[in-house]
Amino acid sequence: MIESVGGRVVADRYVLADRLGSGGMGTVWRAWDHLLQRTVAVKELHAAGGGYEQQASMRRVLSEARAIARVTHAHVIDIYDLLEFDGGLWIVMELVPGGSLSERVRSSGLLSPVETARVGLEVLSALDAVHAAGALHRDVKPANVLLRADGSSVLTDFGIAALSGHTGLTGTGAVVGSPEYMAPERLRDQPVGPASDLFSLGVTLCFLASGQSPFARGDLTATSFAVAFEPPSVHVPGPLGDVIEQLLDKDPAKRPSSAQLADALQSIVDGAPQTVQATLRQSVRPPGANRRRTASAGASRRRTAITGAIAVAVLVAGAGVTASVVGDDSGPVSPEQTGQASTGAHTVSRVDAVMPVPGVQGRFWVFAGSEYMVVETGADPASARRVGGPSPIAQWRKTFGGLDSFTSGIDAVLPVPGDAHRFWVFSGDEYLLVHIAGDRSGKGRLQEPRPLTDWPSLRPFRTD
Template sequence: MFESAGGRVVADRYVLADRLGSGGMGTVWRAWDHLLQRTVAVKELHAAGGGYEQQASMRRVLSEARAIARVTHAHVIDIYDLVEFDGGLWIVMELVPGGSLSERVRSSGLLSPVETARVGLEVLSALEAVHAAGALHRDVKPANVLLREDGSSVLTDFGIAALSGHTGLTGTGGVVGSAEYMAPERLRNQPAGPASDLFSLGVTLCFLASGQTPFARGDLTATSFAVAFEPPSVHVRGPLGDVIEQLLDKDPAERPSSAQLTDALQSIADGVPRAVQATLRQPVQPARADRRRTATARADRRRTATAGANRHRTAITGAIAVVVLLAGAGVTAYVAGDDSGSGSPDPTGQTPTGAPAVSRMDAVMPVPGVQGRFWFFSGGEYMVAEVGADPASARRVSGPAP
């Protein structure tokens, strides 16, 4: 169902008709351009904050939207106009009536490996054009890939790229973007680059082929932790699954380049897949040796990723005891269920004075770049604590806060 805009006119030119969708970054309307006599899509961007912060966001939007508007590519949405109106910014673009990839999966089921590879090639070519223009997308996901009537893909919804200020977090620590599709470096508030968009493309391909994303855990904090530290759960077999695992490497430098990815996806789309490890990492070897090396390399990567996650859990487990000491500050103490023994009761059977009973922790994450400092998430609250050499030296830095 569409919601009528009551004939509102933007910039004396664009007559809003139906609301096509709305999200955290903006609302999209079907509109009529009465100057050129054509139907268009108009996106009203929602810039966070006010005053200087909003002005800075608008400048970023204008700069990046102009860069994208200069891109002429079959798989990038055409941007027709940028309008400042009624205190906000509006982007006028082509109307693509075919729905999104996420809607396609819901209505028609999963894509075959060949179809998934074809879509991957189209979105990858779009990203290459955007990166060449000096911009990043930062929110590649099935909902942001539209389908034209001929079935071809169109990458859209670039507003978040500028509004995010080239990072994964807002100034207040809130995540900008879809956590399960976001590259780990963005969640760690580290610089993003083209490889960050390729990571999101890998998650997208996984969803198209399996109906599942590799890091979804049911809530934001657990999903963010999985993206940042845990190995992916890729329920896609064969060469396509290998490609996806390569794209989901935690280290951006270890992900395949656009050229390597194009080669691998093209071979799958053509129905003659080559060994991914050979395609992406090393010269082609005899088939049997290739398979052995690929299987060994994948097993080594899984062991390394698991060991890395375990190291993070070990460090966090040492910090979890701190929560009990700090619980009297007002945050309920929780214990991570994955750490066996960490939830053992006090031998005396007593609970520390002023502290609530220990039950379960939703998530613990190290604060990037700050040694010994952790975020502790419990229900609807969180706090930041600093952990020293022993629990007695721990102190609460901030929180509890919603």
Template sequence: MSQDSPEGQHVRLIGGRYRLSDLLGSGAMGTVWAGYDEVLQRRVAVKELKVPPGVPEQEAAEARERIMREARALGGLSHPNIITVFDVVDVDGAPVVVLELVPSRNLATMIGEQGTLTLQQSAVVGFATAGGLRAAHRSGITHRDVKPGNVLVADDGRVKLTDFGIARNIADAPMTSVGLVLGSPAYIAPEVAAGQPVTPAADLWGLGATLFAALEGRPPYDVHGDPVSTITEVVDGEVPRPRTSSAVADVIMALMVKDPDARMPLDEVRHRLRPLIDDPDDPLYPGSPDAPTIGAGLPVPTAAERAEFSAGRPAPLPPAPTGARHLVEPAPLATSPGPLPPARTRQPAPVRPVAATASRRHSAAAPPVTGMAAVGLVVAGAAVVVAGAIGGWTATRLLAGQSPFTTATVSSADTAP
């Protein structure tokens, strides 16, 4: 459905909660919009399937299945270097995927603007992308189209892998089309270009080719812009090498190996690139230090803000509500948390004499004596002493055959001589 926004801009509302506004990007079979989730009050990206007129129904069905595969692939992944899927909405029988919106540029745009990346920037891209791919592979998902256009560099420096549109889970049935090569010719793995099955090793080649472009400012293969000639060169030609030697170049050469089984594993890629990064959590892409992360309770974005997104610029954070409390910076974590505390085991109780045990229990159970309680104890003790004396005297009289209540006087005159 459609409605007019308060600013007079014509927008669409889908799923009863997602308001679409600005166009972020468009391809042959899909369109990405900037949107706003009116329930959680946050910005989102909305990927909508677009089937051109005249496309056969079989191809349209494959396109719908492909966008659902992306949703399922991303929906099962949770990693800081992978775009997050929030929701899937059915709109007129076609799936619409609601994604995390990251104000960013893709790596291809960055290369086009600045030519090449520094060694440290390339290391950041490689380290982060390898982390995202490792998470995908552990979940049984192969991306199948790793290239600079699918690596996002956010305005706050985060690096995220996106566009799993042709990703495949090992549990999915294969999708094949006659004469169709899935992937980008300049970055496709040689075995995939030759028609062999796609494996996670194809993503390793794509990562190496992506880093090659970042370091050299150009794709590793491009024969006059002709896709067929480029694919032929990928399969039969020599593997290009970076012009300068560096740790990043060594990783590239270890990834761009035609034998899939001989390519460097992702763990080793991260191990090699880690020393080039001062802090993996503080990448070297300057941007807005307070890049927008819109939370609940903040105003709905204005038309001007949406226009900035459509132009590729991040919208500023809205002002904090009056009276809002400033967040307190958490204390920094220690460099090392130290050893874990020893496990508590049940120890046998030591054997003590019975008397000592009883005395210990009595002393442990006795409450402290203070005030009037002390006076009461003294009186009670005196009464016990007096009662004991009287009892002893009475018992002695009875044993002597005398009444305890009479007194007899014995003198020497009453005794025999």
């Protein structure tokens, strides 16, 4: 047994220290993982009821948490462990010490439109990854977006709706979650989907830029009524206000799609806001029609690079690719268009390496320059799509952090024969052995970088 100094020990492994926060659905503790010798965050979930009802709640949480745990994304909280202990359910996560967005606004003031749009892009990319895994967040709000030391956003706290088993209202009429951030369809007990999370993101962006929720009315009943039936009070001028108002449409079908929202927010970040309204209101064109490119150079460059990455991933998956490849939200793209793409401050002329995600059929990590993304492929080229990223290689499961050679570019990846979770990763004149467990609990590099001459299969090559 582990000896603790005044701290409670969970599952003979996690020694609880100070309490980081508590709410109606759970308590979060800072804890020490005795087995892996690291600090983590441990959330004790408060399941309502008892007997069969509590068991059903636990099954719902486990199902949803497992879906989130399969998501590999720089802006989604890492879930390390799920366990039942002492009659309750516990989730072990990475500890993000930078505080939440709500705390950031309280301590440092409002975010600028560009800062707000940048946060919006990060949270949106996290939601895209969560939705692709078949899950919903259902409680997107500033308090559930944490900030890492580098200022990047991390979406957390996915347990609300799974724990309650309801989309918005309980059987007694009580509200589960934060009413002023809920989509109206949740309060009306109607079907919910990804557009519901985007509505909550719109409320979050409004708070970051104005310090006010567009539906806050002072009490629960008035606030819930405002969300469901009243127009929003958006006190955010300019293009960002236009984006927020579009997101807060009562009709989910009239809200911007994820791709449209990404283009609109990127336009604000890039300083090309004149295209925002046109992007949001762009009509669906018939197949084969030419699509107008946005004036946002950053968004255009990123789409081109992503399309090239998806093309390589499809080839690796064995899908037949002809002269055209369908990307994120673009029309057919020729090989000449994908051959040279500029992303950020560097130029990418090819995809450097592709690595299959263990245990997830048709999903790949794609490395290009100093960035990576997650792509998913299906039975035909048109089904290929980006799931997450682009993000810096240094953020990839934190395996390459501190290794300048690898974070600047990965040259190749080879699977280790006989082990679906181990890979050799090559960069420059060095290589690494990494292990990626299917449950994400054993991720990371197994050794420090070694010279290529130590890799037995390369010894036949001449080095002089």
